[in-house]
Amino acid sequence: MSEQAKNAFYTGLQQNLDTLREQGLYKPERVIASRQGSEVVAQDGRTLINMCANNYLGLSGEEWVAQASIEATEKYGYGLSSVRFICGTQTVHKELEQAISAFLGTEDTILYAAAFDANGGVFEPLFDENDAIISDALNHASIIDGIRLCKAARFRYAHNDMADLEKQLQDAAGKRNKIIVTDGVFSMDGTIAQLDKIVELAEKYGALVLIDECHASGFMGKTGRGTHEHHNVLGKIDIITGTLGKALGGAMGGFTSGRKEVIDTLRQKSRPYLFSNTLAPSIAGASLAVLKRLSASTELRDRLHENTAYFRKEIERIGFTIKPGTHPVVPVMLFEAPVAQKFAARMYELGVLLSGFFYPVVPMGQARVRVQLSAAHTRAQLDTVLAAFEQAGRELGLLKN
Numbered sequence: 001m002s003e004q005a006k007n008a009f010y011t012g013l014q015q016n017l018d019t020l021r022e023q024g025l026y027k028p029e030r031v032i033a034s035r036q037g038s039e040v041v042a043q044d045g046r047t048l049i050n051m052c053a054n055n056y057l058g059l060s061g062e063e064w065v066a067q068a069s070i071e072a073t074e075k076y077g078y079g080l081s082s083v084r085f086i087c088g089t090q091t092v093h094k095e096l097e098q099a100i101s102a103f104l105g106t107e108d109t110i111l112y113a114a115a116f117d118a119n120g121g122v123f124e125p126l127f128d129e130n131d132a133i134i135s136d137a138l139n140h141a142s143i144i145d146g147i148r149l150c151k152a153a154r155f156r157y158a159h160n161d162m163a164d165l166e167k168q169l170q171d172a173a174g175k176r177n178k179i180i181v182t183d184g185v186f187s188m189d190g191t192i193a194q195l196d197k198i199v200e201l202a203e204k205y206g207a208l209v210l211i212d213e214c215h216a217s218g219f220m221g222k223t224g225r226g227t228h229e230h231h232n233v234l235g236k237i238d239i240i241t242g243t244l245g246k247a248l249g250g251a252m253g254g255f256t257s258g259r260k261e262v263i264d265t266l267r268q269k270s271r272p273y274l275f276s277n278t279l280a281p282s283i284a285g286a287s288l289a290v291l292k293r294l295s296a297s298t299e300l301r302d303r304l305h306e307n308t309a310y311f312r313k314e315i316e317r318i319g320f321t322i323k324p325g326t327h328p329v330v331p332v333m334l335f336e337a338p339v340a341q342k343f344a345a346r347m348y349e350l351g352v353l354l355s356g357f358f359y360p361v362v363p364m365g366q367a368r369v370r371v372q373l374s375a376a377h378t379r380a381q382l383d384t385v386l387a388a389f390e391q392a393g394r395e396l397g398l399l400k401n
């Protein structure tokens with residue numbers, strides 16, 4: 001490459017970055033100097049109540065989880081320097097796969113380095129040009145990428161729209177295998193997929209169902225099994241993908257779970273599994289400890305839902321508009337992008353860490369701050385956060401009351 005062409009390349013990148021900054025779309029990293037938790041210490045020394053982690057069960061910074069990972073490291077070592085099928089499978093990996101299967105009510109489970117990889121590697125080995133994938137329009141980026149890597153015909157239904165899903169299933173009628181694919185919970189709005197209706201349609205039109213449970217595993221449903229438990233369709237979902245990086249401990253790692261024929265096929269053919277390193281034993285061991293705890297008691301799941309109900313009730317009483325629902329993702333609607341930005345900045349000054357979302361991440365005019373509750377939040381912390389919401393809301397003239 002000529003010096004001139006190289007310069008043009010780098011200058012072009014910088015111009016794009018400058019444009020992002022001008023548009024207010026540049027995403028800076030917020031550096032935390034402490035453990036993850038309901039309270040964190042920012043690099044500038046400021047203590048903040050954290051309302052934007054996927055730390056639903058409060059386990060990310062928990063001492064007993066850290067200890068479980070240390071114990072697994074002591075026993076199994078730091079790493080394997082291998083993919084799973086060559087010499088990267090330890091007893092702890094098999095135990096974790098069994099524990100996830102038992103927790104979700106499936107036959108077998110395959111681990112990945114991330115849910116992004118689970119979704120990236122699930123479609124191509126199972127479906128080809130004779131098949132159809134029918135996907136919710138707002139599915140996670142990793143599902144969209146995974147579907148792109150597969151030769152199956154693609155059908156997209158309008159978000160959460162069961163009439164359109166039915167129409168797409170009719171359009172896909174000529175295909176051999178059909179699979180409906182949806183996030184169990186959509187993280188932008190906390191919308192819970194209508195799995196009862198989806199399963200009904202799947203039965204009517206002879207389709208399989210895949211759900212991505214990243215924002216559900218560990219706390220949705222009466223015993224935290226996920227959206228399939230929440231909607232009473234345990235045992236009726238064919239394939240479940242999920243993450244170990246959110247509620248289930250928060251480190252990293254993902255999985256795909258389902259019938260043994262599916263999982264065994266993925267072990268033979270799924271590229272992120274065949275060509276990427278095994279999950280670190282520290283993570284496998286700690287995840288196993290987490291699943292044992294969650295199977296023994298619903299205490300954390302119950303506390304999370306109590307916190308969620310309290311926050312949803314109080315934030316509306318103060319005079320904010322939220323997207324209705326029951327999920328610990330609570331979108332507090334501010335509508336205009338500059339308002340959402342100003343609001344999040346003011347909340348930071350008041351000691352609350354929040355994330356603002358605006359176009360193009362959410363539709364135009366739907367700007368918001370997204371609150372995420374955790375079992376680790378104390379009532380006192382939530383009251384402090386609510387008081388800050390009220391103060392910032394009053395200052396910016398945003399309260400309905």
Ligand SMILES: *Cc1c(COP(=O)(O)O)cnc(C)c1O
Pocket residue numbers: 113114115116117119140142183187212214215242243244245252253254
């Ligand atoms: C977070 C998330 C992922 C990615 O999970 P990782 O384990 O972090 O790769 C995939 N799907 C959904 C719906 C998610 O929310």
